[in-house]
Amino acid sequence: MEVRELSGDDGSALHALFAAVLPDSPTARSTDATTRQAFLDDPATFALGAYADDEPVGLAWGIQMRSPSGRLTTYLHELDVRTDHRRQGIGTALVEAAMELGRARGSTRFWLSTGGHNDIAQSLYESLGGDRKPNGDVNYWWELDRDA
Numbered sequence: 001m002e003v004r005e006l007s008g009d010d011g012s013a014l015h016a017l018f019a020a021v022l023p024d025s026p027t028a029r030s031t032d033a034t035t036r037q038a039f040l041d042d043p044a045t046f047a048l049g050a051y052a053d054d055e056p057v058g059l060a061w062g063i064q065m066r067s068p069s070g071r072l073t074t075y076l077h078e079l080d081v082r083t084d085h086r087r088q089g090i091g092t093a094l095v096e097a098a099m100e101l102g103r104a105r106g107s108t109r110f111w112l113s114t115g116g117h118n119d120i121a122q123s124l125y126e127s128l129g130g131d132r133k134p135n136g137d138v139n140y141w142w143e144l145d146r147d148a
Contacts (some may be wrong), residue, residue: 058091073107
């Protein structure tokens with residue numbers, strides 16, 4: 001198994017990665033190559049693919065954020081491994097690669113979120129030394145209408 005960072009002209013590889021790992025996702029269903037390329041060209045974002053014999057089996061993507069104080073933090077927004085390849089260390093390899101990428105880009109913190117019901121993910125993050133906040137996580141989301 002190999003973890004690769006997608007960059008440059010890897011828009012078609014990004015689409016193939018999502019199609020193989022998360023086929024129902026908006027990224028897999030999208031035909032807009034320009035949007036995928038914009039994601040890869042953005043210096044704050046990253047995408048990692050895990051490959052077994054050049055076949056996509058896992059993915060992770062996220063963003064690096066700068067606070068007003070100048071501190072950089074890397075946020076891992078999505079991590080997924082194909083069901084038939086789980087429990088083989090792929091999730092661990094992707095999280096570790098994302099952490100290393102964050103370090104290399106100057107981040108001093110790394111974070112991610114998972115649901116309180118996701119015991120498998122929590123176990124993975126705890127095995128990697130993650131510091132779970134005592135009250136679990138709660139997320140709020142708003143859809144912002146661009147046309148309004």
